[in-house]
Amino acid sequence: MFPLTSLLFIAATLLLCAYTLHKVRLIHLMLHDVRDQSHRDNAGLFRQLEALQGLYTDLGLSHSLPDTRGWAASPDFLLELTRHAQAEKPRTIVECSSGTSTLVLARCMQINGSGKVYSLEHDAAYARQTRQQLERHGLSAWAEVLDAPLAPQEFSGAIWPWYATDGLPRELEIDMLVIDGPPQATRSLARYPAGPALFGRLSAGAAVFLDDARRPDEQQILRRWADEHPEIEQRELRCEKGAAVLRYRPRA
Known part of the structure; x- marks a missing residue:
């Protein structure tokens, strides 16, 4: 049987790994959100530029x-x-x-x-x-x-x-x-x-x-x-x- 200290070490290592994986997943999700927000911002800016061009064209x-x-x-x-x-x-x-x-x-x-x-x-x-x-x-x-x-x-x-x-x-x-x-x-x-x-x-x-x-x-x-x-x-x-x-x- 493993000594108690070894079991505690293994348990602590597993907990640390689980915590790290959790943090990595959160970072991954955050990066996806940042990317999606960037795409939305760029699309919104493009839409406003199109509208501004339309104004100058329609109004001369x-x-x-x-x-x-x-x-x-x-x-x-x-x-x-x-x-x-x-x-x-x-x-x-x-x-x-x-x-x-x-x-x-x-x-x-x-x-x-x-x-x-x-x-x-x-x-x-x-x-x-x-x-x-x-x-x-x-x-x-x-x-x-x-x-x-x-x-x-x-x-x-x-x-x-x-x-x-x-x-x-x-x-x-x-x-x-x-x-x-x-x-x-x-x-x-x-x-x-x-x-x-x-x-x-x-x-x-x-x-x-x-x-x-x-x-x-x-x-x-x-x-x-x-x-x-x-x-x-x-x-x-x-x-x-x-x-x-x-x-x-x-x-x-």
Whole structure:
């Protein structure tokens, strides 16, 4: 029989081998995850580059667009807006938040030969930047950036910081609504008031585009809108940050 010390040594060796194999397997799985993530990142980057190229081609821009990374709308979302605006030729577009999307949509109006973009912007510095970009691109006649500070307003029995909308023409009917603000940090479900504040001004067949629709807040907002506005159909868009398009189909 083996002495006790030898048995203990063998047992310890086996345990060490099992532990080492376990660690090697974890490293192997981690490397697979890193590889898969790298492939996804590369595919995502390629998709954004394709969308950016599509924007420049479809819009025939003579000047470069501002940054489309970080807080800005991603190229694939901007391309969705472009193709809708060029196909359906909305007369009136309203945006919640200004930026690169304002330029893109103003250029669509210019190409279409009619229509106008009204962009609600709560940050005065961003509003100035967007106006400067519109002027640089020769698009000032096709879009108006409205100074719309966030103010406490009541919607659905609660108080929300929401854009001042008194700058919008009183009888304005909205053919296309783009919701990319206010920032998430202003309040939970920060973009929910777009429904009670603006859906009543949608024209028949109007389209509503919501950016960042993959976030939990936006998912909850979409559910609330679906419950409160059954006449509005919802569809997911395959975009980098998640997006949704809603269609207003008034019942006869």
